[in-house]
Amino acid sequence: MAAPSNSRERSELVLLCVFLGMLWETGTGQIRYTVPEETDKGYIVGNLSKDLGLKSQELAEHGVRIISRGKTQLFALNPKSGSLTTADRIDREELCAQSARCLVNINILVEDRGKLVGIEIEITDINDNTPKFQAENLEVRMNEIAAPGTRYSLPEAVDPDVGVNSLQSYQLSPNHHFSLDVQTADDGTITPELVLERALDREQEAAHHLVLTAADGGDPRRSGTVRIHVTVLDTNDNAPVFAQPIYRVKVPENVPQGTRLLTVRATDPDEGTNGKVTYKFRKINEKHSPLFHLNENTGEISTAKNLDYEECTFYEMEIQAEDVGGLLGRTKVLISVEDVNDNRPEVIVTSLFSPVLENSLPGAIIALLNVHDRDSGKNGQVVCHTPDNLPFKLEKSINNYYRLVTWEYLDREKVSMYNISVMASDLGVPPLSTATHIVLHVADTNDNPPAFPQASYSAYIPENNPRGASIFSVTANDPDSEENARVTYSLIEDTLQGAPLSSYLSINSDTGVLYALQSFDYEQIRDLQLQITATDSGDPPLSGNVSLSLFVLDQNDNSPKILYPTFPTDGSTGVELAPRSAEPGYLVTKVVAVDGDSGQNAWLSYRLLKASEPGLFVVGLHTGEVRTARALQDRDTLKQSLVVAVQDHGQPPLSATVTLTVAVADSIPDVLADLSTLDSPANPRDSGLTTYLVLAVAVVSCVFLAFVIVLLTLRLRRWHRSRLFQATGGELAGVPSSHFVGIDGVQAFLQTYSHEVSLTADSGKSHVIFPQPNYADMLISQESCEKNDPLLTSIDFHECKDQAACIKVS
Structure with missing residues (x-):
């Protein structure tokens, strides 16, 4: 009955040890497990996922x-079950020799949290080693005169196991x-000694x-033997x-092979060979x-191989x-090896x-490092550091672990890779x-907006451009990478002359x-913003954003437009008046023209293309003024x-x-008589030199006949009007010559520049008196044009029953 009781107590003790080994050590932050040695690969050491507070699928x-x-x-981690298992068979004696406790420390990294958890695993001993003597046979020589009670040392057996599994007893x-x-x-x-009980007789x-026989106390019990002769x-x-019961020596680990360590000496007072x-x-x-x-022979002990502390x-x-x-x-x-x-x-x-993302907060974990030096003491104490010019620092973690963390924000656009x-x-x-070297x-984050090299741009496009023409090209730079640096361009919607900007321009x-x-x-449109x-x-x-000023460049696509003289709309012919007394340089009229273009395209020059009397008139190249080139003569036609x-x-x-x-x-009647024979000029845009020559030949005879008829009519009217003037004694003064004088539907375009004209009754005749020519460079103002609109007016002379001269303007 005692055997089952002992077995049950031993089982309860083992279970208690395992349970205590798996408890969390809250003070040290470690997990402890216990596993026997020599277990098969895959042996479950503990439920790691449970102890970490995670589910197995979350590992x-x-x-x-x-x-x-x-x-x-x-050891290995089973991701399916969340258990910590053995990766191979574990030999405690190889791992910890004959230490009383065999502890293996590992660390579990929870990577996404940058957290380390220490695990201490105790490897328990099993009786897997047999006590073993150094030699199978031992020869002992004894003198026959040895007295009973004499002791002889016997070799000790070695059992790598510990505790009860180690060497416990000897038996002879x-x-x-x-x-x-x-x-x-x-x-x-324990050391065995052979004791002589009875005297020997050779x-x-x-x-x-x-x-x-050497035996351990394990279960099952193991033993080893040596034969003693x-x-x-x-x-x-x-x-x-020996001179000393114990010899002690200290030797550095780097001594060369063959170095003498010490010499042991033993003396024997016997003489001779004894x-x-x-x-x-x-x-x-x-x-x-x-x-x-x-x-x-000498007792000298030396190194046969290199020592290693x-x-x-x-x-x-x-x-x-x-x-x-x-x-x-x-x-x-006893030989002590000193560390070097x-x-x-x-x-x-x-x-x-x-x-690592460039916008990571300072303190972000970059790497986890384990630092170890196999030496001991100060030789094994390690300090770590990183260059001061980098935005990283080392922080001490548990045991010999360091964390490499950032201490300031990173900027990929400045440095994209660190060594x-x-x-x-x-x-x-x-x-x-x-x-x-790490x-x-x-990694890039979208922390930089696209930027244009300039704050604003100017571009030019000639007018009358073809549709779809390329105008300008802009490029924005984004120092980010990949998608964060892929730039697209667009126009900010606006209106231009009531139409959307997108109907005028587009951008790729x-x-x-x-x-x-x-x-x-x-x-x-001259410019667009x-x-x-x-x-x-x-x-x-x-x-x-960037602003673009688009300027439209002028092209010579507009012909000059003549503003003055304008042509009548009632079929009459516009005529400019020049007195026969005009001296050379007299300002007859001025041609006024404008050009819708600008710049050089709008610079105008005037020239006399054709004249019925060559050399009589000249035109100012830049002013458009028509002046007399010489004095008028009687032979000059009207x-x-x-x-x-x-x-x-x-x-x-x-x-x-x-x-x-x-x-x-020289007089208005002369003008009127001759003007009645004038036809309205053809459209200057449709007439040419050839047309004038053909018409001149065709109507020369008709003009002469009409002139004779008109002259007779004017003579009769002059005689009749002189009678009226003499009867009334009235005078016509201040009649402006800048109006049209119409007789029988024939109108003459008066000089638009100001002249003083008076009609007087002298010897029964009316005379038109022209003052001295005015050489002032004067243009009719817009206000005058508006007041005299339309420009074509007619003056009719009517008989006055009350003997007063009257002029009707229509």
Whole structure:
């Protein structure tokens, strides 16, 4: 009944240990688990998702993963179940040797939170190792005169397990001459000794065969044996004695191979061959044995291989001295290895968050680093730093972890990629350092609106442009990248002369090229003011504006337009008057013309294209004034026909012509008599030199006959009117010559410049008296034109019954 009870108590104890190992250590922020060694791959260590407060399917979403230093990963994370499992079989003895507790620390990274959680896993021992002696056979030589009670040291067995699973007892095979005594040291180790119980007699029994069994306390129990062959020797009554019971030496780990560490010495007071001592290792770890060499004759211990402080810091061994008589002496050698700063710090980037958004707040985690130096003391203390000219800094996290974070805002447009050097240096003498380079890319955000190189633009387009013509091109630059830098262009909607701007212009949204949708007329639109918007494709989109002044350039597409003289609308002929007494340079009239164009296209020049009397009149090149070139003579005909051409300076030049009829006479009746024979001039635009020549030949005879008839009629009327003037005694004075005088439907266009004209009765005749010619450069004003509108008027002379002269203007 006792056995089941003990088994049940042991099971409850194991369950309690496992339960306590899985509890959170709230004070340290760690999770603790317990797992026995030698479990199969995939053994569930603990429910990690539950302990992290996450669901199993959320582990991948949060980027939960194991980060640990070392080449071999002992544990793995099952993303489906959320459990922490073993990645391979774990050998506790290989991992922790004979340490009382075997703890493995790993870290769990919750990547999206930049959080590290420490996990401590205790590897519990199982009885998987058998106590093992260094040799299977042991030869012991004893002198036959050895007294009962003499003790002989026996080799110790080694069991890598710990606790009850380690070496617990020794047992000697039954024998009449020997017994076994087990000594327990202060550190709990047990040492077997062979005790002579009865005196030996070489002559009776020269050799004895024994079996020493070493057993552990595990379940199941394991044991190992060594065969002891005892040879009985002749008398040798002194055993070798070492000068020191314990030898201690300290040696730096970088000593060269073959360096002498120390020399052990044992003396044997016997003489001759009985006093000759040889040395050999009595007890040494199998792994340590190849590192050292013992000279069996001198006792000198030297290094056979290079030592490594990081592999082992302390070596313990026993040296045995034996004389030829088989007597033994032993001593203990303790070798302490001192650390040398021979390892550079190791920097491992366990997590890198690249790229990082340029608008990330200061303190954003860029990378998680693990720093480790295999040396110890100050040689293993590491400090890390980054260059001061970069917007990053290192923050200490748990254990040997650092977080690389930003300390100011990043700007991708200034720096799009950082090559960050993390320098790790230990505190050894001389210090060793390691540089780790992290390439960090800065991701773009839409933080820059498109910008134009200039605040405003000016463009020019000639009028009469073809529809669809390219006018101008604008380009906006956006320092962002990809979609955030893809710019589209548009026009800000406006109206122009009551029509939307989009009916006049359009812009290519991709290229920024501006096109004309209509043909512009300089005389209607001379400039346009518009706003162009450049918008990127970011989220949210940003935009920038620029103003464009579009100027329409004039082309010579308008012919000169003659404003004066204008032609009557009632079929009469406009006539300019010039007295026969006019001197050279007398201002007869002035041709006034305008051009709808501008600039050089509107510069006008005047020239006399044709005259019925060449050399009689001249036209001012730039003024359009028609003046007499010489004095008028009696032989000059009453009617003078002039054709004046007006031409602009455009390319090609455009022109217009006007036909002037100048009446030369000293009195109005003479003018009236002759003007009645005049026909209305043809349209100057439709007449030419050829037309005038044909008409002149055709009507020359008719004009002569009509002139004779009119002259007779005028003579009769003059005689009749002179009678009226004499009867009334009235006088006509101040009759303006700038009106049309009409007789029988024939009208003459009066000079528009001011002349003083008076009609007097002298000797029964009426005379028109012209004053001295006026050479003033005068134009009829717009106000005068409006008051005298229409310009074509007629003056009719009627008989007055009350003997007073009257003039009726119609």
